[in-house]
Amino acid sequence: MDLSTRYAPSDIEGPIYADWDAKGAFQPPAEGEGSGKTFTVAIPPPNVTGVLHMGHALNGTIQDVVVRHRRKLGFDTLWIPGTDHAGIATQAVVEKMLYQEQGQTREEMGRDAFLAKVWDWKEKHGNIILEQFRRLGCSCDWTRTGFTMDPGLSHAVRVAFVELWEQGLIYRGARLVNWDCVLQTAVSDDEIEMSERKGKLWHLRYPLSAKPGEHIVVATTRPETMLGDTGVAVHPEDERYKHLLGTTCRLPFLDREIPIVADDSVDPAYGSGAVKVTPGHDPADYERGQRHNLPIINILEKDGKISENGGPFAGLSREEARKQIVAGMEELELLGEVEDISHNVPLSDRSKSPIEPLVSEQWFVKMEPLARPAIKALEKGWLQFRPARWSKVYLHWLENVQDWCISRQLWWGHQLPVWYDEDEVPVASVEDLELGAAHPKTGKPIVRRDPDVLDTWASSWLWPLATLGWPEEGAKDLARFYPTQFLSTAQEIIYLWVARMVMAGYAFLPERSEAERNPFATCYIHATVLDGKGKRMSKSAGNGIDPLDMIEKYGADAVRLSLVLLTKEGQDVRLSPDRFEQGSRFCNKVWNAARFVMMNLTGERDPNPATLEDRWILSRLKAVTAEVSAALDTYRFNDAANALYRFVWNDFCDWYVELAKGRLTGDDAPSAAAARGVLTRVLKDALGLLHPFTPFLTEKLWEMLHGTLEEAPDADLILAPWPTGAGLSADQAAEDEMGVLQGVVGAVRQVRSLTMIGERKRVPAVIAAPRDDEREALTRNADAIQGLAYLESMEFGATAERPANSAVSVYGGVEVFVPLGDEVDTGKLKDVLENRAGKVGAQIQGAQKKLENKNFVERAEPSVVEAERERLVELEVELALLERNLAGF
């Protein structure tokens, strides 16, 4: 067998993945050919502009673990991949590129030419992130790869829009929207991040109309918006201003007379207690303006420059206008105090530029009717969050849901299927309406189509529906694979995406039962990946770890396993690059354990256990199989991975393989055959259990193992049935007996290490084991113990005289003596035994105190009291042995 002693993932991952893909292993069986039980997962489609970050890697791993497990369990398993066209992000990337490369803006190019460029860019760069998911080993059905601007999805978007339109849930309104002056589009509340900035609070003095020379002072962080002021508001109970209510003041520069009104929302303690009201450019002022019938004046152009409503400041940028206004006010002696403050500035997620609230004409969806069934789905348990606490976040949003602004002033996206006649009467249509054609309602000619596009989420909320064929009549995939079972995603898109998908399920599948409309049974919110200092990983902060670098260095399996081992359900994880060592080392350990097995398979194999360790490891295998299965069934990935890690490393490698070595090379042929049989069984099952976590490594070893066995496997491991533990039995007696063996071996090793006898010197041992079962265990396993402990001889009895010049270790009630020469230093051993005696003594005190407490004895469960009594006896025996032997040093 020619096998490297090191696992080299980079050599094998590519070919194995290509092989799976070529064999169609990622696709569910055709209808009628599988088990009929489906398991479906729809990937959260990453942006086409995206590159894989650690959050993706974690989420991809989680989904792939689930999908591979369910596939091996025999479900007709489908994982739908795809990407999101990501309107704003993608348009911004391409615009920037075109401007840098050709010096052209999109306006100069025109809409059609620009969109052609975006499509070019998408074809060229849009699959990078999906390629990266392949590198990670994700077993998506690539034949069903979706894109939110595919013809099918585009059609679905139109049908959904028209459906809502006909239900009267879509309306147009002049509303204050969050305007991104750089990208020149409205963005939703959910696409804004607040950023703490240093700024100033300017106090401005507005002259009172009726009292020349007197002023009312307002405080603002955005003096340039004064050009749009249509009022001043004070708190109704504020004594300073009561006498001014109902009067007016004059707005400097524009000489506009504006009323002073009373409004509860004003905080008398902030600034001067009087606030300027700019209904056109501030959400709170918009509300105030509504309450007091103040006019709305828009002073900004779409690009953020001051409009003609700004009088002398028209045409200036926001920043320049601010400077000139402050300077002008100072000149007029109307500038008061200027305070330095820090305040929260709303920034656009995409362009990072300050958001300007402004009034504009937008399309909205009424959300309240859509939210109701989404709330019910959770309350009925059709939808469950993991961890469950996210339910609250979901519910809170839905119960306070705001109407959804769905229009965006972009070019890249789904253009609104809305046309207008010459009277500007709009109509929505699934089919394109020709210009000049008759408006279906008014009969007048259609003169234009709405130029806006839909919010990106207006397509991704249909993702699980449309990727399965909705709204096509009789869509087979939809019937077979919807609803899906599992959605894994990040907490920040519970509102943006998760809640809306549930709404869409209820809005667009009226023919189904309520439970069958809900798009996914479980919504798993995965951990947030933080850097080593507890900060969120992000590109802008530059603290990210590139998963591709880690895959390059350690292999995809190591990255996957490390991530799963590190992330407890929903608990954020701090990650540093060296964390991937753990997965990497484990993969190497598995590789070498498998190598060992394969190098020793020549000869008969007997699947039946012949020895204690055979029965023990098979019993452990049964237990770990059950544990891993139960954990994966309930999405406890970390528990499953940890159980496997311990089983493979601590049970199989450290004990079973070590014990098997002697038998494989010994002359007891039946024992050797049993060892080979058990090694094979354990390795096969372990590979199956590990496969969801480390698919490449296990598939490769599966193939190599069958090569060595000269057996053709029934299936590649990816499709081979999940290990069930069939034919294995739990064997408590074997586990107990193995405990004695491990304890005695450990005691000898301790003596050896602490007295510096050396690892390679055979020593005699004398053992006092008072209990019958312990002596029986020693009798039956003398060879094994002598082998592992490297003994030259072993004597034992119920009692034993401590040999002269011997070191001793105590395992429970068992004393293990190792006679030494005079020259050996027992100082360290003595320290360790004293340390141990101290700890045992403390535990005895604790136990005694407990048992002397009447309340404990009377009120605690009898079994608990009994266990405590037994424990005390054992501890006392151990302490007595320790003390007796310490006295002999």
Added chain:
RNA sequence: GGGCUAUUAACUCAAUUGGUAGAGUGCCAUGUUCACAGCGUGGAAGUUACUGGUUCGAGUCCAGUAUGGCCCA
């Protein structure tokens, strides 16, 4: 301002309904013909953030305090 979450060994994290606080990394010592030095063996290391409460018994439940992180307004 409201909500969620966390605080356990030097570091990163576990601990299934309340019942003996564990692992990986790192550290110290030691060992390489016999799967793996990416390894083995042994060892050291914790007042479970703090203050109270409930309980026979609290890392775990309750209240409060402190400090971080996230979300919402």
